[in-house]
Amino acid sequence: MSTEKKLIDKLTPEQEAKIPEYLEKYKKIGLSTGPTDKGKAEAAVRRAYEYMHKKDGSCVPNPEFIWEGSPRAGQRLAAQYAKGDENVTTEEIQAQASMASYGSFEAYWVSTYDFIAKELPVEKDELCDIVVEIVETCGVYWSFEDLVIMTPKPLEIHLKGDKLHNDSGSAMSYPDGNCVYAIDGEIKASLMEIAIAKRVSEEEETVATGKKAKGKAKKGA
Amino acid sequence: MIRKRCRVISIYHIRNALHDTIDRSAYSFADVLRSKLIFMFEIKEKLQTGGF
Numbered sequence: 364m365s366t367e368k369k370l371i372d373k374l375t376p377e378q379e380a381k382i383p384e385y386l387e388k389y390k391k392i393g394l395s396t397g398p399t400d401k402g403k404a405e406a407a408v409r410r411a412y413e414y415m416h417k418k419d420g421s422c423v424p425n426p427e428f429i430w431e432g433s434p435r436a437g438q439r440l441a442a443q444y445a446k447g448d449e450n451v452t453t454e455e456i457q458a459q460a461s462m463a464s465y466g467s468f469e470a471y472w473v474s475t476y477d478f479i480a481k482e483l484p485v486e487k488d489e490l491c492d493i494v495v496e497i498v499e500t501c502g503v504y505w506s507f508e509d510l511v512i513m514t515p516k517p518l519e520i521h522l523k524g525d526k527l528h529n530d531s532g533s534a535m536s537y538p539d540g541n542c543v544y545a546i547d548g549e550i551k552a553s554l555m556e557i558a559i560a561k562r563v564s565e566e567e568e569t570v571a572t573g574k575k576a577k578g579k580a581k582k583g584a
Numbered sequence: 585m586i587r588k589r590c591r592v593i594s595i596y597h598i599r600n601a602l603h604d605t606i607d608r609s610a611y612s613f614a615d616v617l618r619s620k621l622i623f624m625f626e627i628k629e630k631l632q633t634g635g636f
Contacts, residue, residue: 371606374613386620393624411592422590435636445587461632462589468628469593471621476598478617479606490601494593503636508588525623527630543636548626550634 371483378482389474392498394522395467399502399515401430404466407496408504408511414490423509430513432539434463434503437514441505444512459505466501467516473498523547530561 405428416424431437438459442451445459473494480491502516518536521529526548528534533542533554544551546560618625 382616385617389617389621393621408592412590415590415592415597422592433636434631438636445589447587457635460635463632464591464593465628465631468624468631471624471628472595472618474617474621475611475615476595476602479602479611483606485606486603488601488603490593490597494598497593503631506590506592508590510587525626527627541636543631545630545634548630550630 371485374483381482382478385474385478389470389477389498392467393470394520396517396519400500401513401515403496404500404502404513405511407493407500408506408513410489410493411497412506412511414493421508422506426507427510428513429510430515432515433537433541434460434514435537435541436539437503437505437512438463441512444505444507444510463503463505464497464501465503467498468503470498517543530557 408428409425412422412426413424415422429440431440439451439456441459441462442455443449445462446455476491477495479485480487502514504514505512515538518538519533521527521532521534527543527545527550528547529544530546534545535543544554544557546557549560551557551560
């Protein structure tokens with residue numbers, strides 16, 4: 364008798380029909396804003412630590428949690444904690460952005476695995492549910508062996524189409540007053556940079572309109 | 585003292601948690617979800633490179 368596992372290699376029509384439901388659910392999670400339930404967020408991350416502790420002992424089962432008011436504040440603390448020194452450079456702080464876990468912003472890939480775990484007849488363990496809980500409840504966070512630096516979800520997210528955008532204020536804002544500025548998906552350092560980008564774009568538009576009008580006039584002559 | 589980081593969740597861990605009961609080459613059938621939510625990846629990427 365063969366002991367080879369039978370792998371799933373296609374979806375049934377019923378399974379395919381469930382995809383829009385997951386798409387909607389994860390769009391909502393990824394763009395969710397508002398007050399973060401700190402208790403629920405910590406419980407979700409603690410479950411992940413317990414899981415990893417059991418799995419490979421790479422972390423403690425019950426880490427300490429520290430909350431900051433925004434990812435910007437969180438990344439400074441993460442840089443300080445990682446270095447074990449309060450004095451950190453701007454580069455060391457900025458480097459934390461690529462070392463963070465993005466909580467609700469990870470919804471785009473978690474959607475696929477949640478669908479697989481819930482809708483397909485697969486063998487799975489509790490990690491699939493833990494990960495869903497994390498994206499549902501957490502903002503950006505930094506995980507160390509024994510400590511997690513947590514930050515809330517944004518209070519607001521402004522998009523133009525699918526890109527971060529606000530040409531008259533912040534594209535994302537956080538409870539501690541820190542903001543992310545962006546135009547057409549490009550992150551800007553300040554509202555001043557937004558104003559400059561807007562001005563440049565308006566000037567370019569004026570030049571382009573002028574050229575078109577000149578061209579039409581020439582044709583008409 | 586350099587503090588050790590701990591990646592508590594990743595795609596690698598999730599795939600292991602599914603115990604290989606799905607054909608790795610066939611993840612694409614559910615990947616339609618990820619492709620339709622790719623704008624979230626782009627937001628995350630911009631924050632990663634442009635900072636907070």
